[in-house]
Amino acid sequence: MNDYSFIISFFILNVNTVRKVMTHLKKDKPKYKQIIDAAVVVIAENGYHHSQVSKIAKQAGVADGTIYLYFKNKEDILISLFEEKMGQFVTSIRGKMTGEEDAIKQLEILIKSHFQMLADDHHLAIVTQLELRQSNKDIRLKINKVLKEYLLVVDEVLKNGVQSGVLTEDLDIRLARQMVFGTIDEVATTWVINDQKYDITKLGPGIHSLLVNGLKK
Amino acid sequence: MNDYSFIISFFILNVNTVRKVMTHLKKDKPKYKQIIDAAVVVIAENGYHHSQVSKIAKQAGVADGTIYLYFKNKEDILISLFEEKMGQFVTSIRGKMTGEEDAIKQLEILIKSHFQMLADDHHLAIVTQLELRQSNKDIRLKINKVLKEYLLVVDEVLKNGVQSGVLTEDLDIRLARQMVFGTIDEVATTWVINDQKYDITKLGPGIHSLLVNGLKK
Amino acid sequence: MNDYSFIISFFILNVNTVRKVMTHLKKDKPKYKQIIDAAVVVIAENGYHHSQVSKIAKQAGVADGTIYLYFKNKEDILISLFEEKMGQFVTSIRGKMTGEEDAIKQLEILIKSHFQMLADDHHLAIVTQLELRQSNKDIRLKINKVLKEYLLVVDEVLKNGVQSGVLTEDLDIRLARQMVFGTIDEVATTWVINDQKYDITKLGPGIHSLLVNGLKK
Amino acid sequence: MNDYSFIISFFILNVNTVRKVMTHLKKDKPKYKQIIDAAVVVIAENGYHHSQVSKIAKQAGVADGTIYLYFKNKEDILISLFEEKMGQFVTSIRGKMTGEEDAIKQLEILIKSHFQMLADDHHLAIVTQLELRQSNKDIRLKINKVLKEYLLVVDEVLKNGVQSGVLTEDLDIRLARQMVFGTIDEVATTWVINDQKYDITKLGPGIHSLLVNGLKK
DNA sequence: TATGAATGAGCGTTCATTCAT
DNA sequence: CATGAATGAACGCTCATTCAT
Incomplete structure (x- = not known):
């Protein structure tokens, strides 16, 4: 040898x-x-x-x-479930955004993908929007940790937008991220609470426009 | 108004x-x-x-x-609690908005009042932002019903803004309401989860500006 | 008044x-x-x-x-049970020994009472001799605490015997107590394990004689 | 012997x-x-x-x-464990008693060996004196069967003593055996429960003397 | 022989609600 | 109105044992 x-x-x-x-x-x-x-x-x-x-x-x-x-226990199923699905989701979104450099279009893809994921899995939508939140603060903290990965994607889009000059230059990333996520999440939860009886994917463009342009004329 | x-x-x-x-x-x-x-x-x-x-x-x-x-039962305490406090809150906000006719300023008052209420009652903030959401879907539906009263105020502000021409004329009131509430709620929850360790009332202007002007330059 | x-x-x-x-x-x-x-x-x-x-x-x-x-919990039933019954037992023995000053006769009363108590309550005998000992070390320590009260009676008899000169003057109280209790307990346990099929009260005199006089001629 | x-x-x-x-x-x-x-x-x-x-x-x-x-099952490990160790113990004791014909001295050897064995194997002492007794009645019966082999040794010593005239002639072998074993066992258990913090082998002579001479002066 | 993943029966404890006083 | 002792349904988790490989 x-x-x-x-x-x-x-x-x-x-x-x-x-x-x-x-x-x-x-x-x-x-x-x-x-x-x-x-x-x-x-x-x-x-x-x-x-x-x-x-x-x-x-x-x-x-x-x-x-x-x-x-x-480890029942709680661990919940956390692992979220980890698993959120991991797939983040990977999928990053994939879809590949090649797109315009932050505003990236945001469009992100919103569209988010809603599409919920629309694609009826059950998962209920679990993430409603049931996952019935857990106590400890689990919620762990879930938030997993969520960070997703919020990181939002942050990247926003930072990219600021740097490339398409978003307002003095943007408070933290607040902006909370607006983007809070809005998407509220739309999703409302849709689930109303038994998913309308097509959430159709709301994407409207939400995108609102977030980008704001309420004012 | x-x-x-x-x-x-x-x-x-x-x-x-x-x-x-x-x-x-x-x-x-x-x-x-x-x-x-x-x-x-x-x-x-x-x-x-x-x-x-x-x-x-x-x-x-x-x-x-x-x-x-x-x-009637334990659930009823929760729902009544939310009814009672939300009722006081809505009455208080309406009072503060009295006389103000500019929708954009009304929104400013609403956000400021919302954050102020949470900052004023440490315990209530925890209960409404975290603990109340650990209840099951049935209670959540009833709580949402109570929440309607508050969302109605948001709608009024938005409709006023559209009619008076300060907000974009083709505004989808439902989506806009979800953006406004979703954003305020997300900011509030994040603040509570972080043990209320910063001054949430200072975030009001930034949030207001973001909602009104959007993310773009 | x-x-x-x-x-x-x-x-x-x-x-x-x-x-x-x-x-x-x-x-x-x-x-x-x-x-x-x-x-x-x-x-x-x-x-x-x-x-x-x-x-x-x-x-x-x-x-x-x-x-x-x-x-408090299942264990607590066991401990309380022993406390209650042992308390009654000790009180009863002290009562029966009242007036008797001769340590050797006191020991006779003690042995007789012990066996009588077991013979009187078929169920209690099983519980104290067999089941109580199946608990873990923690419970056993607590049970031992309760047992102390009984062992104290034995000690008193032995000390009395030494002082009054009927028992050997250099008696190691601790060892003697362990012999007395160990013997009584072993006889009782053997009797219970053999389904209480003979009359344990008849063994009292023989045990008493053995303890007092020892094995030697 | x-x-x-x-x-x-x-x-x-x-x-x-x-x-x-x-x-x-x-x-x-x-x-x-x-x-x-x-x-x-x-x-x-x-x-x-x-x-x-x-x-x-x-x-x-x-x-x-x-x-x-x-x-065969978990119980069987316990019983076999006791069988194995008790077998070794009995063999060892018999070995040590070989040549000694005086029953009183045989008893001395037996007690000494018993305590020595416990002192020599810290773990085994805990298992035989405390843990093994936490099993249910069925196992205890089987363990008692194994114990018989040891009790047989005690009986032999006692019978030898009676026949050779050093022990009291009307000795009830069964009761005497229970006193000897009960005493040794109680001393051993007390020692283990107290975390083996004193030297049990030093208690041998005292116990031997008590058993042989009894409590009385 | 040896493995170790899979099985599933078994139970102490909590707590929302009731109701006799 | 007010009490609080009593109720009893409900369930997460463990671990001795099996068996396909």
Whole structure:
């Protein structure tokens, strides 16, 4: 075995090790996602406080005890659920914004994607807009941590807008972010509370225009 | 506020007065308010899920059973609490806006009043922004009903602005209302979650400017 | 009202107050003893680990929740049970020993009473000799505290015997107490494990003689 | 030990040897002892009720399922543990008593050995004196069966003493055995409950003297 | 033999509500 | 009106045991 083969085998070993470590993560096992998806459905249909662990287990097609092989406790299902879905969402939005450099158009994409995601998953919309908020302050803090990732995207868009000169130069990023997120969130919650009976994706352009131009004539 | 909206608000005020006058309900007895105030303190200090009826009774200085002479059940305490406080809030805001006819200045007053109310009552801020939302969908629907009274004030301001020509003429009142309320609410919640450690009343002008002028340059 | 009547009424008040305070003690309410007696029966018949709180409640004729008005938790039932019964036992033994000054005869009374108590309450015997010991170290420490009261009686007898010269003068009280209690306890446990199928009270004299005279000729 | 008891003990030893030789059981495989030793450590350190099978398996360095290749169930680990250790203990005591024919001196050896064994194995002392007793009546009965082997040794000593005339001639062997064992056991348990903070081996002579001479002057 | 992921039965405790006084 | 003792339904979580690999 010469020096090269040593190096090669070193890398192969490394790759295998990495792969092993990764597949050993609970998050990558099929039952992890299986339980999360079951939780979304059960919580959406029954509300968080009527979603017994046994109900989620049944929906996921596993035993009650199996839940606890993948999640620390019931709360952890909720947090993991949000982590998982929000992670996918942020990745998806970043993907859609790729190539677009105009902050105002980026904001358009962001709003459109946000509403589209909610419209695409009836159950997830209920869970994120209503049920997730019924948890106590501790969970809410953890959820907020996950939300940060999304708010970071908003911040990037806003900062880009200021730097490129399309947004007002003395913009208070923190306040602006709260307006953007607060507005989108309020529109979404109202839509869910009204049983999603109208097409939320149609509200995107109006919201976008309001945020960009404000109320005044 | 234009003549029409004045008339509308006059009737609303009237309706409320009439209801009060006609019913001579428990609402007017001292223990009613005593229990509600106790609930605000207990919920703010212990969180919604640790606020047992017995704890509220103790804080109010009455027996557990007495609660049920004034409220149908625990939910009813929550809804009544919100009704009571929101009623006072709306009355107060209307009072402060009296005489001001410029919608943009009315909005300024509304935002300022909203933040001032939260800053004035530490406990109430926690309860309305965090704890009240931990209730289930049914209660949330009832709370939303109570909230309507406040949103009506926002609508009046917006309609006034459109009619008087200071706000954009094709304004979608519903969306604009959701932006205004969503933004104020998000700012308030963020402030409470951060333990009210900065002065929220100082954020009023910035928020007002953002809502009126939008993000763009 | 003269000075005397003042004093009298003062005492009457005192007596009432004391009585009130006493009857307000959970221990003196009928349900306290009711639950303890139920626990003795249920635990004796099912074993501690198969004695669900609901089973004890049913036997006591109260609701499950009522248990928790009188006891902190399931463990607390066990400890209180032992406290109550051991307290009665110690009082009873002291009563029977009243007037007897000879330590050797006092020991006879003590052994006889101990065995008699066990023979008198079939269920209690099982609970004290077997089930009580299945608890963890924490409970055992608490139980030992209660037991101290009994061991104190043994100590008194032994000290009396040494002082009056009927027992060996260089007696190690601690070791002697452990021999006396250890022996009585072992005899009792063996009897219970053998389903109480012989008359334990008949063993008293033999045990007494052995303890007093030892094994040697 | 007189000739007869020697013969008896010879047969007992023989029987044990034969059983071992004939069966070629799991008992002789290394993992059997490995698991038992792990159980002693885990139970001593965590208490009986916190000693999950999985914890014992981990300590033993085997998989959970492997436990069930060597033991029928969790109970069986306990009983086997006691069997194994008590067997060693009895063999050791018999060895130490070899050659000694005076019953009173045999008793001295027995007590000394008993305390020495406990002092030598910190963990085993906790397990036998405290944790093993937290099991239910069924296990206790089985443990008592194992204990018989030890009690047999006590009986032999006592019978020897009566026959050789050093112990009182009308000695009730059963009661005397219960006094001897009950006393030793109580002393041992007290020592363990007090965290083994004094030297139990120093108590041997005092206990021996008390048992032999009794309490009286 | 050995593994360890999966199973699912089992239970102590809380607390909103009632009702006899 | 007011009390507060009593009620009892409801559920998250653990862990001994199994069995496919």
